[in-house]
Amino acid sequence: MNKPAKTATRQHTPFFMNGVLVEPDALRLSGGKTDCGVEPKVMALLVALSERTGQLWTRDELVGRIWAGEAASDEALTRIVYLLRKALKAVAADADAVRTVPRLGYRLDGEVWAADDKADVMQSRTAHFPPFSVAVLPIVDVSAGGDGRLLADGLTRDLTMLLARTPQFRVAPHSSAARFSANAPGMAEIGRALHARYLVSATLARLDNTVSIRVDLSDAAEGVLLWAEKYHTAFDRFFEVEEDVVCSITTAIAAKVNVTQPVRVRRTGRFNLSAYERVQAAEALRLNYGRENARKIVGMLHEALAIEPADPVTRAALAVQLSQNVVSQWTDDPAATISQADDLITESLAAAPNDPEVRAAAGIVATMFHRPDHAIAHLEIATARNPNDAHALAVLGWQLCLRHSDPGGIGLIETAEARAPHHPRFGLWATYRATAHLFMLNYAEGLIGARDAIARTPNYYQPHLTCAWAHSGLGDTASAKREIQLARELESGNILEKFIDEMYRWSKNSPHFRQTGEILQIMGETGQGASE
Structure with missing residues (x-):
């Protein structure tokens, strides 16, 4: 549980925030072997946020606190928030701890304690990690001939997505975690680079119509294995295995930090390997995006829908790609493409109105087609249900x-x-x-x-x-x-x-x-x- 930094922060005594030493009088932040000076108003912002961790500060409250009655614009507050995030990043801290609450204000997500309440931060191996931070490392395909590569890539993305939907969890983006291998030396260094205390690693082997998966959950800060399990199942139970893995991971982390187990997140739908592999191949093409790859993405998603026509997430992904093609001027018939995208997203919302991926897709399609009020409504729902969707x-x-x-x-x-x-x-x-x-x-x-x-x-x-x-x-x-x-x-x-x-x-x-x-x-x- 977060503890306030005592009222001592108002008296400018040093305190720790997520493992960073904050010295208000010196206008200095220190983390690891690096320190960073900040402007007085940037420090005033950090001190204010640290007094009410996890709670909203409205923009008006912050302006009144920091400028003490002086005239100040929203742009001025936005500027010092940007400078604070930049300073935290400079000392290898979690800049994302300073959260924007849309149309309301800001809050600080993290742990704060007075400098004399705990041992020196440099003696704590866990100080740099938020308590519910986790990253899914690339799952290794050990199938003969690499037959399970797309399945392993998909499982990596799916576990990341499902954990990201779990309340309280901060999940490293798949695109960042994909740079690291579970076999690389220095798990603590990987954890610090991803701002993730807990690391999920796995191997996958495909054989005919079955798949074998071994999953490990490690504490990067303490260098210990928290949980491990082996699964051997037919493809038609693939989504059930994913759900079991996520439930076990969240339970193990919750037990470690001594809190109630987070709400279990369920994946619905029937698994079809051929459709699944086409969706994963389409996603991989985004890494080298352009007109030709945009065309290929549309083709692969159409193929996936031909195999699994009722899948709302694939329909939504195709709607997004079609809408982006319209904006990029990559379609010969914009009116027909807009109509097709609208039909796809309407069908997706009807089938899965509570799925954050579908809601996010609906917001993006509305954005591309100049419907900002609809876009904001969908995206606010999507980011509330999956705050890790960057x-x-x-x-x-x-x-x-x-x-x-x-x-x-x-x-x-x-x-x-x-x-x-x-x-x-x-x-x-x-x-x-x-x-x-x-x-x-x-x-x-x-x-x-x-x-x-x-x-x-x-x-x-x-x-x-x-x-x-x-x-x-x-x-x-x-x-x-x-x-x-x-x-x-x-x-x-x-x-x-x-x-x-x-x-x-x-x-x-x-x-x-x-x-x-x-x-x-x-x-x-x-x-x-x-x-x-």
């Missing part, structure tokens, strides 16, 4: 900025970026952050986001046009013209006109519709000059 969090933040000019949305996008820097959509999130700022008329911040997006996805045209939009807002016509030209070199045709039309349609849902339209018009005129 992509849903990023899209929600983007939509909040667009629809309500809510700077708290930037915090959600930045949380996703900090949580899952190896996610296949990591580059896209920088574009979300950039356009979110631009819809709020923050052109300098939008330019920073656009440049980040270019660095992450150098062969994609949209970040260059987003950069040109920011330059147009800043009055830098020459730079805007240069970025437009770079975008045209990456994507042929009248791509500028299509981009402006798409952004103009999104901006109709923004409080700053008129100002945004004026800047987009300037950008279009600049593009005409660049082509002459």
Whole structure:
């Protein structure tokens, strides 16, 4: 259970937060062998959050506390939240502990104690790990001839997803954990890199119509094995085995931290190996995303649905891909593609209205088709049921900025970026952050986001046009013209006109519709000059 840092924090005495030594008077954070200085208001924010761990601080409460009656904007608070997360990351702490509560404020998820309540943090092997933090390492296929590779990849993703839906658990993104092998030396180092105290590792062997799985749960901080089990089953019980594994893992971790066992999460539906492998192959293609792979993803998901037509999650995934193809101008008949995506997501919601993956997909489809109110409603449900879904969090933040000019949305996008820097959509999130700022008329911040997006996805045209939009807002016509030209070199045709039309349609849902339209018009005129 979290203990408050005593009222001593108001008297500026040092305290620990998730293993980081906080020295308010010195304006310093220390973790491991690294320390970091912070601004006074950043320290005031951390001290305030630490006084009520796990509880909401509204934006108004924080502004009143930190600025003590002085005038301060939402943007000013968003800035110091960003700086605090950056400082925590610099000392190898969990920046994600500072959570954005959409449209309300912030809270601190973690353990806080006064400096004299416990031994020196450097003597504690567990201090750097949140109590319910877990990562699923890549499951190793030991089948003859590698016949179980896609099955092992799918099991890794499924266990990550099911654990992420478990209340209280903080689960490392699959895209981050995939960099590590269970056989690599230094489990403690892997745990620290993933901010995960508990590591799940497994082997899988496929033989004809059966599968054998061995699963281990280790405590990376203490270097001990907590639980291990072997399963041998037919494919038609594959989802049941997944459920049993997740239940055993959550029970073992709950017993370790001495709390009531979290709610059991169930996976519904019938398992079909051929359909399952096609879905996993489609997901793998996202790691090298582009027009051709987008086409292949659609084909594989259609094949999976032909085998298992009633699967709502596959229907939802196909709807998302089709909606993204419309926005990327990768479809010959946008109207027909929109209709198909809408039908798929409607069927998915009817079949599985409480599934967070389906809800997230519904939110993303609504986002792509310029329906921000529907998008926000679906995404708020999805992130409440699976707070570890970084992509849903990023899209929600983007939509909040667009629809309500809510700077708290930037915090959600930045949380996703900090949580899952190896996610296949990591580059896209920088574009979300950039356009979110631009819809709020923050052109300098939008330019920073656009440049980040270019660095992450150098062969994609949209970040260059987003950069040109920011330059147009800043009055830098020459730079805007240069970025437009770079975008045209990456994507042929009248791509500028299509981009402006798409952004103009999104901006109709923004409080700053008129100002945004004026800047987009300037950008279009600049593009005409660049082509002459």
